[in-house]
Amino acid sequence: MAKMTLEQLRKLREEKRQELSRREVEGKEIQLIVGMGTCGIAAGAKQTFDAIVDAVKEFGLGEEIVIRQTGCMGLCYVEPTVEVVAPGMPAVIYGKMTSDTARDLVRKHLVEHKLLDSHIYDRPAVDIIKK
């Protein structure tokens, strides 16, 4: 007996896909995504990650925040990189996010709902995956 059948895999995919788009449509959840490939980690992404966790606590931002990791975004020259997806605001990739600037990022973007100047970088390519 197979552990997972084709039907089960398809069902799981559909569920997860809907979960992803629901996140975007309803937009209740705030996501902070830290680029944590070797390149990011070497540039201090682990410290950045910790600083974000601390700042989120410090500003009393609640349970709707998800902080997670991803691989290399390709922007080696401005590592560490952090993407912020917050309701009512465009998704933005921030570069040069050291543990110091990470606190500014949380305050500015999530508390004041403004973009943090001089740290914004463009996603390098379109997404080829259908939403």
Place this chain on the structure above:
Amino acid sequence: MAYKNYILVCGGTGCESSKSDELFKALHQQAEAQGVKNDVQIVKTGCFGFCEKGPIVKVLPQESFYVEVKPEDAKEIVAEQVVKGREVKRLLYRKGEKADSNVKIEDIEFYQKQFRVVLRNCGVINPENIDEYIAREGYTGLERALFKMKPDDIVNELKVSGLRGRGGAGFPTWLKWDLTKKAPGDVKYVVCNADEGDPGAYMNRSTIEGDPHSLIEAMIICGYTIGARQGYIYIRAEYPLAIERLKIAIRQAKEYGLLGTNILGSGFDFDLEIRLGAGAFVCGEETALLRSLEGNRGMPVPKPPFPAISGLWKKPTVINNVETYVNISVIMSKGAQWYAKIGTEKSRGTKTFALTGKIQNSGLVEVPMGTTLREIIFDIGGGIRGGKKFKGVQTGGPSGGIITAESLDQPISYESLTALGSMMGSGGMIIMDEDDCVVDIAKFYMAFCVDESCGKCAPCRIGTNQMHAILDKISKGQGTEDDLAKLEKIGKAMTKASLCMLGGSAANPTLSTLRHFREEYLEHIRDHKCRAGKCKDLVVYEIDAAKCIGCGLCARKCPVPCIAGEKKQPHVIDQARCIKCGECYKACKFGAVIKK
């Protein structure tokens, strides 16, 4: 409260030089003047990788992408977009303008020079969570392979896609799979070469770290196609994070039954294991890698027989590199027709490059084949750091050659790079500027090959040593013009007679620099001069007595110390003892230390 609009003004060096600063101020003034400063936030961003059309402005959340925006346009942007909520059509980047490009994906309209197929999930999903991969069309290629296609259909699909091996030489992938599939034998193997060893190359590492399941999926498909039940990923031990994420991914795939017995109820069994390489460059050569996998010393063996007939433990084996496999997951998921639209006639798809060296925006990039080096270096890469002059780009690591400014407009393909005396290689791209010396570069790569030569065949073992000795002589100003002829003779012999590609391509950096920069070699030989000042033995530091005020800073910085002089009197460097470290040159605030 959040703003209604966000105006992003490119603050990259390219755009700054074309007045993006004035534009930035003008936008602020207009927002103020038109009374909407609380509706819009205007910020500066990093380079958009589209410098040729700068200054660039992007307005969110509409994602309006404006090119060649002048300060005078600020009024209209604010009045139309912020006040009335309409795009300024005349400034929008139009699809038609990219007519010279080789990107032929008609249904996608985008301005970016990059197109991410291999890296589609890198920096998007959490690599340690299989569900996120599955949610983004993950394992749909496997589904299609197992339930809708026969092995022959998959081979044909690869043939239609036009995919060629991304490890270097560009052998058609479908042919490799077909040969292995047809090879007699019940036991066959699937192997992944993740022994990325070129200096400056890290594409495979980042791919595995960012999207490990994409590799796993393709290897299962390969097993199904050729009739193998076991696969091995040979990855260098120097990549601990990639190994860790691969382990997690394999474990999760096993838990879901995507690896193991009766995959998804199809009746097909396949398992995958990781093997660690000990850091020998030669193990990136496929036959040496297979010997190492078997537990033997990693040394190449003559081909034929090719691994397709007699590979791992003498069984038919498909061995592909990471990037090749990851492409296959996409081809199987999106279809060969989709894939074949990307790239050029003979080189389909995209290629990842690690952009390093004297480049403004170093990074991991992926572009369609047929993109020019100029676009990669000057648009995506933002040009040379510190406004210096571009000298050349080394592609393909120690096996590649230097490509110079004259060839920057060549569209990238397997054939074009080979014709330029370089090669696709794995994709390391090291940018050099006027401060780099070609003799020094050739010597560096040759020293690398001397270290990494396995010693099995004479042309490589002796040839690399001899060439290195000659290059060393030249870098010390002791070379003769005959030496250049010798370098070429030995280089050609190595290229022809070496057992594997390590020796077969080791002469490339030397031969290509000799071809493009013979003058510089001759300067080292005739004039004992290194114009870049990299060859230490040829550099002389002197103090200009007229400019020296006798502050003594250089003498304090000198580690030997070999600089003497009274206070407030011109100092002198003792040439016999000077080690040419250049500390005095860097320290002097009056430009009194001269480098000759």
